[in-house]
Amino acid sequence: MREEVLFTLDTPYRQPLAVKGWRFGDPERKSLAVVGALRGNEVQQMYICSQLIRALETLEEEGKLAPDCGVLVIPCANQFSMNVGRRFWAADNTDINRMFPGYDGGETTQRIAARIFATIQGYEYGVHFTSFYLPGSCLPHARIMETGYQHPEEALAFGLPYILLRKPQPYDTTTLNYNWQIWDTQAFSLYTQETDCVDHPSACQAVEAVLRFLGKKGLSTQPVSEPEAASVIFREDGLHNILSATGGLLFHRREPGDTVTAGEVLADILDPCTGQVRERLRTAHAGKVFFAHKAQLIAGHDVAFRVLPEA
Amino acid sequence: MSSDNHLIVRNGAGGDAFPAVCGGKGVLVMIEQVVQVPLAVGEDLTIPKNRIGSGEKRLCVVTGTHGDELEGQYVAWRLARLLKEHPEHLHGTVDIYPALNPLGISTMTRGMPLCDLDMNRTFPGSENGSMSEYVAARLIQDMAGADACIDIHASNIFLREIPQVRINENTARRLVPLAKYLNMDLIWIHAAATVLESTLAHSLNALDTPTLVVEMGIGMRVTRTYGDRLITGILSLMAHLGMWSAPVMPVAPPIVSSDGYVSFVNASCPGIFFPSSSHTAHVEEGQELGVIADPLTGEVRDILKSPASGLLFTLREYPVVYEGSLIARILGGSL
Ligand SMILES: [Zn+2]
Numbered sequence: 001m002r003e004e005v006l007f008t009l010d011t012p013y014r015q016p017l018a019v020k021g022w023r024f025g026d027p028e029r030k031s032l033a034v035v036g037a038l039r040g041n042e043v044q045q046m047y048i049c050s051q052l053i054r055a056l057e058t059l060e061e062e063g064k065l066a067p068d069c070g071v072l073v074i075p076c077a078n079q080f081s082m083n084v085g086r087r088f089w090a091a092d093n094t095d096i097n098r099m100f101p102g103y104d105g106g107e108t109t110q111r112i113a114a115r116i117f118a119t120i121q122g123y124e125y126g127v128h129f130t131s132f133y134l135p136g137s138c139l140p141h142a143r144i145m146e147t148g149y150q151h152p153e154e155a156l157a158f159g160l161p162y163i164l165l166r167k168p169q170p171y172d173t174t175t176l177n178y179n180w181q182i183w184d185t186q187a188f189s190l191y192t193q194e195t196d197c198v199d200h201p202s203a204c205q206a207v208e209a210v211l212r213f214l215g216k217k218g219l220s221t222q223p224v225s226e227p228e229a230a231s232v233i234f235r236e237d238g239l240h241n242i243l244s245a246t247g248g249l250l251f252h253r254r255e256p257g258d259t260v261t262a263g264e265v266l267a268d269i270l271d272p273c274t275g276q277v278r279e280r281l282r283t284a285h286a287g288k289v290f291f292a293h294k295a296q297l298i299a300g301h302d303v304a305f306r307v308l309p310e311a
Numbered sequence: 312m313s314s315d316n317h318l319i320v321r322n323g324a325g326g327d328a329f330p331a332v333c334g335g336k337g338v339l340v341m342i343e344q345v346v347q348v349p350l351a352v353g354e355d356l357t358i359p360k361n362r363i364g365s366g367e368k369r370l371c372v373v374t375g376t377h378g379d380e381l382e383g384q385y386v387a388w389r390l391a392r393l394l395k396e397h398p399e400h401l402h403g404t405v406d407i408y409p410a411l412n413p414l415g416i417s418t419m420t421r422g423m424p425l426c427d428l429d430m431n432r433t434f435p436g437s438e439n440g441s442m443s444e445y446v447a448a449r450l451i452q453d454m455a456g457a458d459a460c461i462d463i464h465a466s467n468i469f470l471r472e473i474p475q476v477r478i479n480e481n482t483a484r485r486l487v488p489l490a491k492y493l494n495m496d497l498i499w500i501h502a503a504a505t506v507l508e509s510t511l512a513h514s515l516n517a518l519d520t521p522t523l524v525v526e527m528g529i530g531m532r533v534t535r536t537y538g539d540r541l542i543t544g545i546l547s548l549m550a551h552l553g554m555w556s557a558p559v560m561p562v563a564p565p566i567v568s569s570d571g572y573v574s575f576v577n578a579s580c581p582g583i584f585f586p587s588s589s590h591t592a593h594v595e596e597g598q599e600l601g602v603i604a605d606p607l608t609g610e611v612r613d614i615l616k617s618p619a620s621g622l623l624f625t626l627r628e629y630p631v632v633y634e635g636s637l638i639a640r641i642l643g644g645s646l
Contacts, residue, residue, distance in 0.1 A: 009634055012581035087427060091633055092469070098506075105577065108635035133426060134441060170508035171432045241439060247349040272352045299356070299425060300349035303441045 001057045002027070007115040009108070011080065011091075017112075019077045021119065024056045029070030031219050033120040033185075034127045034210065035176065036074060038096045039088065040081030044194040045129035048206045049075035055207055059220055069219040072123070077116055097130065098171070100179040117179065125154075125217070126180045126187040127210060131195040134303055138291040139256050140202050142209075142231075143189040145172060147181045152233055154186050157216035158209040159227035162290075162308075166236045193256070234308065240285045242305040244269055246278045250298040254289050254305075262286045266305050269298060285309040338398030339365045345408070346449045348442060356414060358450070361407045363394045368403030368554050371460040372545065375408070376430050376511065378415020378422070380465035382528040385538035390545060403554035406457070411450060411511075419531075421467070432506070435514040451514055458552055459489060460522040461545060462512050468530035469629040470637060471590050473622075474537050477524045479503050480569070482516050487567060490523050492551050494544030494562040496591075497624060497642065500569045529628055566622070568642055574619040576639040578603055578632040582612045590626040600639050603632060619643055 002023045008016040025031070036042065036049035053073050059065050076082065081090040088095045094109045102114025120126060132138060141162035142155040155163045172178050180187035190209065192202040208225070215224035244250075248269040254260055260283050269279040281304050291306035298304060339362070346358040372390060374383025387409035394401055410416050414424045422429050426443050436447025454460055466472040475497040476490040483500045490498050507513055515522040525541060528534040547562045549555035578584065586601035588594050594617040603613040617623070621643020627636070 010581050011633060012583070012631060091631070092636075093421065105575075106635060107577070107637060108633040111635040133428060135426075170505050173505040243439070247351040249351070297351035299351050299442055301442045301445045 001053070001060060006074065006119045009112060009115075014080070017078075017080045019074065019112075019116065022053050022056075022073045022075075024060050024071040024073075025065040025069040025219075026067065027070060029068055030072075030123040031069045031217075032071045032125045032127065032210075032214065033123040034071070034073045034129070035077070035116070035120065036129050037076040037082065038078055038116075038128075038176070039131065040078055040083075040085065040090065041087045041196045042076075042078075042129070042131050043082075043196050044192060044198055044203060045131065046076045046082075047198045048129050048192065048203045049073050051203055051207045052210055055211060059211075059222055062222075064220050064222045065214075066219050066221060069214070071214075071219075072120065074116070074120070077112065097176055098174045100174055100176045101183065113176075117176075120180070121183055121185070123185050125213070126176075126185040127213075128176050128180075128187065128189045129206065130177075130189050130191065132191065132291075134291070134293070136291050136294045136303075137193045137256055138191055138306070139288075140190070140192045140205055140209075143177070143191060145175075145178050145181055145187075147178060149181050149184070151186055155188055155233075156231050157213045158188070158190070158231070159212045159224075160190070160205075160209050160231055161227070161229065163231050163233040164236055165233065232308075232311075238309065239290055239306040240283065240287070240309055241303050242266060242281050242283055242307065244279065244281065244298050244300055244302050244304045247297070247299045248272050248278050249296060250293060250304065252292060254292075256289050256292050258289045260287060260289060260307060266307075267292075272297070281305065283307045338363060338395055338401065340395060345453045346446050348446065356446075358408070358411060358413060358446070360453070361391055361409075363391065363405045363407065364398070364401045364403055366403040368552055369406065369457040370403065370545075370549060370552065370554060371406045371408065371454045371457045372463070373408045373411060373454070373460060373511070374463040375410035375416055376412055376462070377464060377467070377530075378412050378418065378420045378424075379468055379530040380421075381416075381531060381533055382465035382538060383463035384409060385533045385535055386463055386541050386545075389538060389542050393542065393546075397557060400555055400557040402556060403458075403549075403552070405549075405554070406454075408450075408454075421530075431511060432509045434509055434511045435517075447511075447514075450511070451518070454515060455518045455520050457520050458554075459548060460512075460515055460520055461493070461525060461548075462522055463525045463527075463541070465528045465530055465532075466526055466625075469627060471529040471626050471628045472526050473497060473591055473624045474525070474527040474540055475499055475624070476565070477501060477526055479507065479513065479516075486516075486521055486523060489521055489548060489551075491565060491567075492544060492548040492562060493523065493525065493565075494540045494547060495525065495527070495565050497622075498565050498567045499573065500567065502570050566642065572621075572642055574617075574621075574641045574643075575637065576600060576615055576618065576641070578613075578615075578634060578636040578638055580612045581633050582606075583630045584615075584627055584632045584636075584638060585630070586626060588617075588623055588626075590623060592623050594620065594623050594641060596620045600626075615639075617641055 099113035214220040287309040436444040474495040582603040625640035
């Protein structure tokens with residue numbers, strides 16, 4: 001294991017932003033790059049990387065990394081925002097994950113994106129632990145952009161229960177995932193249950209998924225456990241969105257992972273002042289709850305649940 | 312205000328058009344809620360528009376997409392008053408949308424407070440999507456089909472801009488002739504980028520509703536001279552469209568430029584920027600634009616010089632800079 005400062009960016013009133021990477025295996029090989037927190041609230045994503053670093057250190061010490069394997073892990077590229085409790089770049093509120101592939105002659109976050117991209121370009125595989133813009137929790141899954149360069153079958157090696165294919169929207173074209181893929185890295189965004197706090201079980205599942213991926217790709221010799229079931233691959237537009245019609249206090253009856261029947265009530269929305277039930281949110285389709293809105297308050301016309309219909 | 316003797320009808324119910332009511336001078340004025348969505352506790356999100364006049368020709372004047380940009384508030388206010396005072400010259404319908412992002416404006420937030428998204432990256436939206444997508448879809452439905460739409464922006468809190476119209480190169484042929492009426496100093500024809508396909512202007516232009524993006528002034532401030540110029544420009548455009556019959560002050564032709572003539576100056580290091588050239592000045596190549604100072608040591612960390620001779624049309628006003636922070640843009644650049 002080699003700890004390395006990948007680049008620094010000076011700041012006017014604070015210590016320089018020093019983005020660190022941890023390298024394992026052959027430093028000349030670019031097998032897998034793993035990126036954690038690009039946003040200041042991605043604590044879970046940073047934590048997963050920390051646990052992955054511990055696991056990779058053990059593998060390396062035990063001589064179980066393949067001789068042609070080189071791994072780079074970047075747990076956090078945005079302590080500047082994380083340390084002051086801000087989600088986006090705290091000086092101008094821009095999102096580093098909307099700045100790829102970056103531009104080294106451009107604005108600050110474009111430069112940060114460019115420097116990150118320069119260190120992680122050319123890897124065969126890329127994993128980005130990231131978070132969703134809607135406040136909620138979803139089942140752990142690998143997400144792949146359908147750029148035309150995608151190979152969803154490669155994601156089977158993670159052994160995660162779900163692989164979601166997303167048709168890129170215009171605003172996706174500046175994300176790390178999209179640009180990694182366009183520039184010839186097989187890129188996967190891995191989503192786990194939490195963002196701003198640590199969910200240990202799904203973090204372990206994510207670490208295991210990366211270790212399994214290394215094993216399946218012949219990059220480690222550590223025996224890998226087989227997942228309980230094969231991954232389900234589906235397109236994002238196949239999810240059934242359940243929208244709130246009214247606002248209020250949201251009380252869940254069902255959580256991500258629950259199997260639900262058609263017509264079943266998933267949550268109640270209560271009048272926040274009187275406690276009267278204003279709305280019962282039902283699913284029209286049987287299936288599995290894939291995403292649930294997490295904040296206690298919900299506005300009208302918001303995505304309260306996403307259900308993956310039964311095949 | 313006492314001079315506003317026109318009766319205004321409010322309808323709270325999500326956009327059903329009430330029979331309009333005549334004001335004292337015979338102009339039809341009606342405030343409608345284009346979007347109404349319940350928030351969690353005792354309040355609805357409402358996005359109002361003021362419809363002034365009647366008739367098939369329609370102009371939309373839109374602002375307040377970014378909650379930290381306020382220059383358009385003055386334009387909306389002045390335009391509404393002027394049209395109501397002179398109904399005899401108005402031939403058609405003017406829809407004024409002063410605040411597309413009311414939650415943002417009310418909280419000094421550039422984006423949308425509930426989802427942390429830039430509203431101008433959510434169009435054309437979707438009726439069945441999340442709240443932001445729904446709002447975007449409703450707005451597009453309401454504006455589509457207008458004869459022209461003017462989307463007024465005010466830079467951001469960091470940079471001051473001369474009055475300008477920004478046009479995607481793919482729509483330049485159609486929009487530049489219209490933009491020339493707006494009484495702005497510059498028409499900047501910029502390269503297309505996929506990410507910009509999610510803007511209001513792109514979505515409306517794709518639906519054949521000619522939409523012009525105005526950028527002027529600076530965030531969190533109002534520059535009334537710029538607003539007054541745009542009012543003249545809007546009346547000129549309305550006269551061109553056959554919607555305004557009073558004489559309008561002549562409009563000076565703007566400079567029309569593509570990306571190739573625009574030079575950028577970014578901060579090379581962090582510190583405090585003190586300008587030494589003034590916004591809208593003509594600068595020479597090599598002329599000092601300002602310094603980046605270090606208040607701790609008293610040192611000058613960098614002297615920033617103009618890379619080209621030309622018009623200093625963007626200048627940084629917010630002093631704290633990081634490496635990469637945009638300092639200036641000069642028209643008359645590299646080609
Ligand atoms: Zn704006």
